[in-house]
Amino acid sequence: MRTPVVAREARVRAPHPLRTEGVRGFAPWAGAAVLLTDGAMLSGTADRWQGGWSETAVQTHTALLLTVPLAAAAGCWQGGRERRRRTEELWTTTARTPLARLLLAALPVAFWAVAGYLVTTAVALLATWPCARGDRPHLALLPGDAAAVAASALAGHVVGRAVPTRLAAPLLAMTGYVGLGVLAADGPAAGRALSPAALAGVGELPVWWQPWAMAVWTGGLACAAVLAYAARRRAVALLPLAAALAAGTPLAQSGYGLWHPDPLTRRQVCDTSRTPAVCVNARYGGMLPQISDALSGVTDKLAGVRNLPVRWADHGGAPRADEAALPAVTPLGWSAVRGRLTDPEQYAWEAAGALVLRGDCPDEQLSGRVLTADDAVRHYLAPSPVRDRLDGPEPHDAWLRETRAARAGLAGMDEHERRAWLSAYFAARTACRTKGIPAL
Structure with missing residues (x-):
């Protein structure tokens, strides 16, 4: 049924x-x-x-x-x-x-x-x-x-x-x-x-x-x-x-x-195989190999140079006396995008600048000779085709000639002489004894 x-x-x-x-x-x-x-x-x-x-x-x-x-x-x-x-x-x-x-x-x-x-x-x-x-x-x-x-x-x-x-x-x-x-x-x-x-x-x-x-x-x-x-x-x-x-x-x-x-954010991950050592914030510790590679040209040129900071550091605060500030990769979207450095050359240029400008010297000590030496050191360590261009209006011709001569003088030294000059430069610049910076 x-x-x-x-x-x-x-x-x-x-x-x-x-x-x-x-x-x-x-x-x-x-x-x-x-x-x-x-x-x-x-x-x-x-x-x-x-x-x-x-x-x-x-x-x-x-x-x-x-x-x-x-x-x-x-x-x-x-x-x-x-x-x-x-x-x-x-x-x-x-x-x-x-x-x-x-x-x-x-x-x-x-x-x-x-x-x-x-x-x-x-x-x-x-x-x-x-x-x-x-x-x-x-x-x-x-x-x-x-x-x-x-x-x-x-x-x-x-x-x-x-x-x-x-x-x-x-x-x-x-x-x-x-x-x-x-x-x-x-x-x-x-x-x-x-x-x-x-x-x-x-x-x-x-x-x-x-x-x-x-x-x-x-x-x-x-x-x-x-x-x-x-x-x-x-x-x-x-x-x-x-x-x-x-x-x-x-x-x-x-x-x-x-x-x-x-x-x-208070922890760091370091590559101590270089001098100065490269220490990145642990929040992006996986970027250490590429950051270290980006700075390899700088550290290779500093081999044998004395009076350098112990490390580049990024621990969220001002660098200590024996440190230089590592260029920040944050906020994301500028130096780093999706876990990659956007411009390793620019990053190295900024890191070289952090070495050069470690000493917090008063403005009256920053004479034209000091600034010319700073530019020569940064250009030697990490030349930047964009940042280091030497062109300008006529009134700056004298400064341009001095800057070109300083760069050429540092680059033309032999290895032993250059290491000695850089060692003296970093010792004087870090201690703000700018009169002790040797001439180029």
């Missing part, structure tokens, strides 16, 4: 309305909008972050300046859907409570907005993976960032239901963007600490509890707004509000203390 068709169809469970809203409604388009917006912003600045884990984390976190207002606007638009369709009265006849109806429409948008942000972040991390030359992925901010995106979508949904105008969504997006931007740029310390898009610094880490406190702060405010609007007993909104205040208080009190320098 065959089972009636009606009976067979009754056994098939209808899809949950939440699934229908999440797959067929406006929510996937909201996620796509977040994905495209964040992706466009990150791709346009790839040279500045695709080579450092800290830079990537800062850039994806900074994307919240766009993501949070966009998610709020998407939630707001979804919140006004029933008003635009003129089905508000029809919805009130269903068996679901107002809170259930609100969450049924709001949660898919929040989910897809967070998904769009997380996918963008994952793509950025994957793009950085082959280019990073040190450090490790920075994921500490993700919990607070994801919670802020979801909270903004939920809070925006409440605004969309409460404000009876189609302009609510774009106005909310503009207000959120301007507000977050002002807090990030010029806001007080407490205000910046409470902003989910507070700008993080490269080479800085949040204290361990900051992302979780931020998640409770933003999530608590959003939940309080939802419950105050749609719950049968609106007094229950006081519970998430109290949690938000409990999390926001230490955030506001800590201010700038929420961030601390990454201990890795």
Whole structure:
């Protein structure tokens, strides 16, 4: 005996309305909008972050300046859907409570907005993976960032239901963007600490509890707004509000203390096979071989020269007495892009300049003879076709003749004589005994 068709169809469970809203409604388009917006912003600045884990984390976190207002606007638009369709009265006849109806429409948008942000972040991390030359992925901010995106979508949904105008969504997006931007740029310390898009610094880490406190702060405010609007007993909104205040208080009190320098920035990785040694910051320690190669021409010419610094160093502060400052490869996008030096010749020229200008001598000691000697040494160690060009207007002919003669004099010495001259030069220049610089 065959089972009636009606009976067979009754056994098939209808899809949950939440699934229908999440797959067929406006929510996937909201996620796509977040994905495209964040992706466009990150791709346009790839040279500045695709080579450092800290830079990537800062850039994806900074994307919240766009993501949070966009998610709020998407939630707001979804919140006004029933008003635009003129089905508000029809919805009130269903068996679901107002809170259930609100969450049924709001949660898919929040989910897809967070998904769009997380996918963008994952793509950025994957793009950085082959280019990073040190450090490790920075994921500490993700919990607070994801919670802020979801909270903004939920809070925006409440605004969309409460404000009876189609302009609510774009106005909310503009207000959120301007507000977050002002807090990030010029806001007080407490205000910046409470902003989910507070700008993080490269080479800085949040204290361990900051992302979780931020998640409770933003999530608590959003939940309080939802419950105050749609719950049968609106007094229950006081519970998430109290949690938000409990999390926001230490955030506001800590201010700038929420961030601390990454201990890795104080470490260095060195190549001691050369003199001076080459020490790079551990955040990009993988670049040591190419930096060392770029400076090989300088160190080869300094073989046997005395009174040199012990090393080129990059530890985030002023070089010590026995060090010269290593030219910085950060901010990314200038000297280094995607883990590679953009111009090794220019880098070597800057490193030679750091050797020459080690002594912090007063201006009155920097006579024309001293500056001419500085130029000759830098040109000998790392000639640059662009930086060392000797051409100019007529009034500078005398200076040009002296500079050309000094360069030719240093280059024309034999090896023993040049080593002795350079040893005397570095001893006098470092100690600011400029009168002791031998003539060329």
